[in-house]
Amino acid sequence: MVSAFISNGEKETEDLAEQMAAELKAGDCLALFGEMGAGKTAFVRGLARGLGCPEPVSSPTFAIINEYRGGRLPLFHFDMYRVSSWDDLETASFFDYLESGGVTVTEWSENIEAALPENARRIMLEKRGENTRAIKMRVGFPLSEPRNAGGGAPPQCERKTEDPSC
Numbered sequence: 042m043v044s045a046f047i048s049n050g051e052k053e054t055e056d057l058a059e060q061m062a063a064e065l066k067a068g069d070c071l072a073l074f075g076e077m078g079a080g081k082t083a084f085v086r087g088l089a090r091g092l093g094c095p096e097p098v099s100s101p102t103f104a105i106i107n108e109y110r111g112g113r114l115p116l117f118h119f120d121m122y123r124v125s126s127w128d129d130l131e132t133a134s135f136f137d138y139l140e141s142g143g144v145t146v147t148e149w150s151e152n153i154e155a156a157l158p159e160n161a162r163r164i165m166l167e168k169r170g171e172n173t174r175a176i177k178m179r180v181g182f183p184l185s186e187p188r189n190a191g192g193g194a195p196p197q198c199e200r201k202t203e204d205p206s207c
């Protein structure tokens with residue numbers, strides 16, 4: 042079953058994520074999908090606020106990973122926009138982060154769909170208007186099942202062509 046929310050502004054998206062943060066546990070993974078400007082980083086800002094992480098959230102486009110600590114749980118914020126291979130994920134220690142007792146959230150999850158852990162909660166953000174977003178997620182999906190981070194096919198290779206395996 043899919044739960045859909047309508048957000049009428051950045052603050053509403055942040056507030057929704059802030060509420061979700063209350064139910065998050067160590068080892069959870071949230072996979073955000075949606076085009077540029079859909080509100081993925083705004084959603085992460087709300088998560089950080091809900092977890093009580095004091096540091097400001099910014100898009101880790103160049104660093105791939107930002108860590109926010111000092112809250113109820115550490116928050117590991119990945120931006121997969123430039124990720125196109127399993128090696129990229131290994132280099133960014135993605136699989137280690139999944140196992141390190143925090144909450145992992147990924148922007149541009151489209152690029153790493155095959156590498157997402159089985160327990161990842163997929164959250165789609167869709168632009169419906171200048172300030173309107175539809176935010177969809179499955180409800181009742183267990184977030185604490187054993188994950189399968191090391192297996193499966195390599196991530197999709199949509200953004201780089203220099204990788205010969207793509």
Ligand SMILES: Nc1ncnc2c1ncn2[C@@H]1O[C@H](COP(=O)(O)OP(=O)(O)OP(=O)(O)O)[C@@H](O)[C@H]1O
Binds near residue numbers: 053075081083084173
């Ligand atoms: N309902 C809404 N929810 C979230 N952001 C909104 C909303 N309405 C308008 N916005 C605007 O859309 C933009 C969302 O930016 P944000 O950086 O969160 O997007 P993003 O999905 O992370 O993009 P990118 O793919 O570039 O990382 C902001 O400028 C924000 O003010």
Ligand SMILES: [Mg+2]
Binds near residue numbers: 100
């Ligand atoms: Mg972003």
